[in-house]
Amino acid sequence: MAHAPDQSSLEHFTRLLQHKLPEACRAEVQTLDAAGVAREEPALAGRFGGGLFLSSEGQLANDQWMAALATQIDRLGVTWHEGVAVEKLEDGRITCANGTTHAVDIAVDARGPGSQSQWPQVRGVRGEVLRVECPGVSLQRPVRLMHPRYALYVAPRPNHQFVVGATELESEDTGPVTLRSMLELGSALHSLHPAFGEARVLRISAALRPALDDHRPAVLQRDGVWHINGLYRHGYLCAPAVVDELAQKLLAA
Numbered sequence: 001m002a003h004a005p006d007q008s009s010l011e012h013f014t015r016l017l018q019h020k021l022p023e024a025c026r027a028e029v030q031t032l033d034a035a036g037v038a039r040e041e042p043a044l045a046g047r048f049g050g051g052l053f054l055s056s057e058g059q060l061a062n063d064q065w066m067a068a069l070a071t072q073i074d075r076l077g078v079t080w081h082e083g084v085a086v087e088k089l090e091d092g093r094i095t096c097a098n099g100t101t102h103a104v105d106i107a108v109d110a111r112g113p114g115s116q117s118q119w120p121q122v123r124g125v126r127g128e129v130l131r132v133e134c135p136g137v138s139l140q141r142p143v144r145l146m147h148p149r150y151a152l153y154v155a156p157r158p159n160h161q162f163v164v165g166a167t168e169l170e171s172e173d174t175g176p177v178t179l180r181s182m183l184e185l186g187s188a189l190h191s192l193h194p195a196f197g198e199a200r201v202l203r204i205s206a207a208l209r210p211a212l213d214d215h216r217p218a219v220l221q222r223d224g225v226w227h228i229n230g231l232y233r234h235g236y237l238c239a240p241a242v243v244d245e246l247a248q249k250l251l252a253a
Contacts (some may be wrong), residue, residue, distance in 0.1 A: 002204060094107055125170060126207075127233075131205075134160055
């Protein structure tokens with residue numbers, strides 16, 4: 001979606017998608033008029049003259065996914081070492097900050113920015129996110145709003161909760177969310193739908209996304225240790241494909 005002054009951003013984004021997507025996938029990018037917006041997202045009816053609909057775009061509630069994944073791993077009898085900082089990974093060995101070591105058949109480093117000592121090209125990119133509750137709005141799917149500084153995303157969750165984010169700062173500061181980011185995220189969210197003005201803020205958080213120079217995830221082996229890193233903003237949706245790539249490489253080794 002885009003407000004009238006930001007239509008050029010949406011048009012640029014459309015051209016970028018058409019250029020980067022394989023030809024077989026381009027039909028999944030549908031241009032909507034006002035009636036199409038109302039059909040796909042009734043809550044936004046009358047607020048936008050048009051937009052884009054990505055029919056195969058994925059969405060995932062990562063907190064629910066993590067809980068489900070933990071349950072399945074427990075069923076497999078995996079031993080957890082939760083809350084233990086990893087200091088170093090070597091071929092066949094993991095060393096923790098508390099001094100304990102673990103012998104392993106295969107060491108996989110997926111610590112994100114925490115891997116910088118062993119993969120210096122990894123950097124952290126600061127991101128900030130809000131979680132709000134707003135009974136006055138119902139969205140069927142994540143909505144992205146083009147913005148002069150960033151692309152706001154609003155991802156619906158159960159019980160009229162929404163995850164709101166988009167900030168992308170070239171900084172490795174892990175401190176609290178800034179007032180500037182709060183104001184920009186809040187005003188952009190309110191512009192999407194005025195009912196968000198009464199939303200309850202449930203959580204405000206900031207963290208670092210692991211990124212490489214090309215902003216694409218990578219799997220490689222260095223000094224006997226396998227590394228998965230650089231998931232950046234692709235995160236959980238790309239994780240299965242990245243893990244599958246690692247599995248194929250291990251089977252071929």
